[in-house]
Amino acid sequence: MLTCKKLISNKFITLTIAVSGALLSGCDNSEPATYYIPKEERAVNTPAMPAAAPAEPKSSASPPASTAPSPMQMLPGMKEAAAKAGEFTYTCPPSWIEQPAGGVRKASFRIESDSGSADVSVTAFPGDVGGLTANINRWCGQVGMSPLSDQQVAEVAKPYTISKHAGRLVLLQGPSESILGGILPFHGYTWFFKMKGDNVTVVQETEAMQQFLDSVALKDDHH
Amino acid sequence: MQRAIKFIASLQLTVALLALSMVLIFFGTIDQVEFGIWHTQKLYFESFIVVWNYSENLPFGDKFSWLRLAMPGGYTLGGLLLINLVAAHITRFKMTWKKSGIFLVHFGLILLLISELMTDLLSVESQMPVDENGSSNYSFSYRDNELVFIDRSPGDHDIVHSIPTKYLKPRKTVDVPNTDLKVRTIHYYPNSDIGRSQSGNAPRSPATQGAGIKMGVFATPKAVTYADNQINTASAYIEVIGPDGPIGVWLVSNVLDDRFPPQMVSVGNQSWEVALRLKRHYYPFQIELLDFTHEKYPGTEIPFNYSSEVIARHNDSSKTQKALIYMNHPLRFEGLTFYQSSFANQDTTSIFLVVRNPGWILPYVSVLLMGLGMCVQFGMHFFKFLNKGSPA
Numbered sequence: 001m002l003t004c005k006k007l008i009s010n011k012f013i014t015l016t017i018a019v020s021g022a023l024l025s026g027c028d029n030s031e032p033a034t035y036y037i038p039k040e041e042r043a044v045n046t047p048a049m050p051a052a053a054p055a056e057p058k059s060s061a062s063p064p065a066s067t068a069p070s071p072m073q074m075l076p077g078m079k080e081a082a083a084k085a086g087e088f089t090y091t092c093p094p095s096w097i098e099q100p101a102g103g104v105r106k107a108s109f110r111i112e113s114d115s116g117s118a119d120v121s122v123t124a125f126p127g128d129v130g131g132l133t134a135n136i137n138r139w140c141g142q143v144g145m146s147p148l149s150d151q152q153v154a155e156v157a158k159p160y161t162i163s164k165h166a167g168r169l170v171l172l173q174g175p176s177e178s179i180l181g182g183i184l185p186f187h188g189y190t191w192f193f194k195m196k197g198d199n200v201t202v203v204q205e206t207e208a209m210q211q212f213l214d215s216v217a218l219k220d221d222h223h
Numbered sequence: 224m225q226r227a228i229k230f231i232a233s234l235q236l237t238v239a240l241l242a243l244s245m246v247l248i249f250f251g252t253i254d255q256v257e258f259g260i261w262h263t264q265k266l267y268f269e270s271f272i273v274v275w276n277y278s279e280n281l282p283f284g285d286k287f288s289w290l291r292l293a294m295p296g297g298y299t300l301g302g303l304l305l306i307n308l309v310a311a312h313i314t315r316f317k318m319t320w321k322k323s324g325i326f327l328v329h330f331g332l333i334l335l336l337i338s339e340l341m342t343d344l345l346s347v348e349s350q351m352p353v354d355e356n357g358s359s360n361y362s363f364s365y366r367d368n369e370l371v372f373i374d375r376s377p378g379d380h381d382i383v384h385s386i387p388t389k390y391l392k393p394r395k396t397v398d399v400p401n402t403d404l405k406v407r408t409i410h411y412y413p414n415s416d417i418g419r420s421q422s423g424n425a426p427r428s429p430a431t432q433g434a435g436i437k438m439g440v441f442a443t444p445k446a447v448t449y450a451d452n453q454i455n456t457a458s459a460y461i462e463v464i465g466p467d468g469p470i471g472v473w474l475v476s477n478v479l480d481d482r483f484p485p486q487m488v489s490v491g492n493q494s495w496e497v498a499l500r501l502k503r504h505y506y507p508f509q510i511e512l513l514d515f516t517h518e519k520y521p522g523t524e525i526p527f528n529y530s531s532e533v534i535a536r537h538n539d540s541s542k543t544q545k546a547l548i549y550m551n552h553p554l555r556f557e558g559l560t561f562y563q564s565s566f567a568n569q570d571t572t573s574i575f576l577v578v579r580n581p582g583w584i585l586p587y588v589s590v591l592l593m594g595l596g597m598c599v600q601f602g603m604h605f606f607k608f609l610n611k612g613s614p615a
Contacts, residue, residue, distance in 0.1 A: 030367075033400060034382060036383075126439060127437075130484045
């Protein structure tokens with residue numbers, strides 16, 4: 001009888017240890033590792049939120065569920081930084097439909113044509129936002145083009161005067177969409193004037209875009 | 224000892240543990256309003272002990288915010304219930320045909336407790352967004368991050384050296400696996416604000432390379448969020464050390480992602496992209512989204528049905544299969560379960576919840592066993608009653 005009791009006690013202790021061990025082992029066991037993956041292209045997509053994502057995320061750092069109007073990431077403080085870039089005047093081409101500016105956009109336009117549509121945005125950010133090559137390559141990704149080398153960037157980014165300052169005019173034609181954009185470094189900020197739409201509409205609106213860029217006058221407090 | 228075993232196997236302990244479970248669920252439900260389901264689950268049900276705090280958001284919160292209540296967590300209660308039940312069988316129950324129904328019910332219950340423990344310990348949940356006519360071979364974890372060094376120099380594949388963020392502890396150095404690099408963490412922030420150092424009073428950034436310098440951004444820590452619809456902005460200042468000494472300090476953050484120019488670390492002719500990103504789980508197959516359907520009740524915005532038509536294309540083509548994923552009809556493929564979770568980008572992106580749970584079958588088995596046990600037990604009583612009532 002004593003042996004039987006002892007057996008039960010031993011079984012019991014073993015069981016307790018086994019269960020405790022199983023419970024305590026529930027820690028994160030991920031370790032540094034190396035793995036091979038199929039060749040990846042860097043995505044330009046906006047990551048989506050988990051289930052039940054609200055249209056307007058509460059945290060400004062949270063990636064939004066829907067595609068942002070601007071492909072530029074809205075970092076916290078970016079909107080305020082854009083507001084400090086200063087004001088500007090322009091003349092809206094007759095074929096363009098002016099849209100309300102919002103977020104980091106200082107101006108926004110919509111173009112509807114028989115062949116499709118295009119979106120025009122004006123944004124300004126402090127610093128060089130990664131430099132000319134990085135900015136143009138970000139646009140390349142948005143129209144499905146492979147990244148360009150510094151030399152290729154120098155070829156596609158033609159010098160263009162915007163608001164009496166030296167800027168660049170860039171035309172990027174992807175498989176179905178194009179971007180025609182002006183880039184202007186201006187007193188510590190970089191201004192982006194970007195028209196993005198289907199290839200035909202962008203070509204059709206090239207002249208209007210150049211007229212728009214020629215009409216742009218940035219408020220210059222530095223002279 | 225005998226008395227202790229008797230107590231552990233007693234029905235009184237069962238009742239007390241079940242009562243405590245109800246208390247735990249009650250306070251967990253109250254805190255879920257404030258902390259969200261994910262955090263509450265960790266705090267209350269995946270813990271040994273929990274201290275409930277009277278929230279300031281509750282009625283009279285300003286007067287009772289000092290109130291604390293300690294109670295056993297889910298692991299303690301579940302573990303003790305399991306021990307209690309097994310102990311009862313060892314010490315009190317005798318295996319007879321009359322009790323076979325009860326044995327089946329109890330065995331089902333033990334299996335259910337074990338399966339719950341297995342789910343807590345072994346299951347991995349992540350999200351996989353896939354665009355229509357696009358495909359994906361990995362899913363993200365929205366709660367965990369990893370520091371990665373990616374070598375894109377091979378022509379046909381990329382090499383990812385991954386370090387979980389639990390190794391990013393200030394002043395600690397960790398080897399980048401299978402490289403000559405080491406990483407010394409200067410700061411790691413589980414949640415942070417990323418700002419631009421344009422104003423005069425901006426904190427000095429320790430970064431000497433990459434986005435921290437080129438884009439003039441810096442990270443400042445802030446409280447971790449547990450809200451279900453928010454992602455923590457994990458950021459770190461890391462010093463990369465090559466074979467010949469320190470190379471520089473980079474600011475890495477999960478918001479400085481693929482949309483930004485890659486941050487590069489170079490040693491001689493070898494270069495790596497360095498990034499802190501949401502932890503990825505790669506698979507030997509691709510989930511291709513053929514069509515996402517979002518039906519609404521006519522004339523309203525109330526969703527009626529979401530469904531995703533997908534092809535799971537495996538590297539081994541014999542395993543490739545087509546499926547329609549919709550509410551309560553997940554795709555089970557290669558040990559993973561793909562649930563329809565959400566959608567984005569004007570109904571052109573479908574988001575799947577990807578669950579790896581090796582014990583997914585156990586709850587079904589345990590419920591079947593308990594159902595069978597009840598049928599046997601009640602059936603025996605029923606037939607006994609019938610026999611008693613019938614004339615001799």
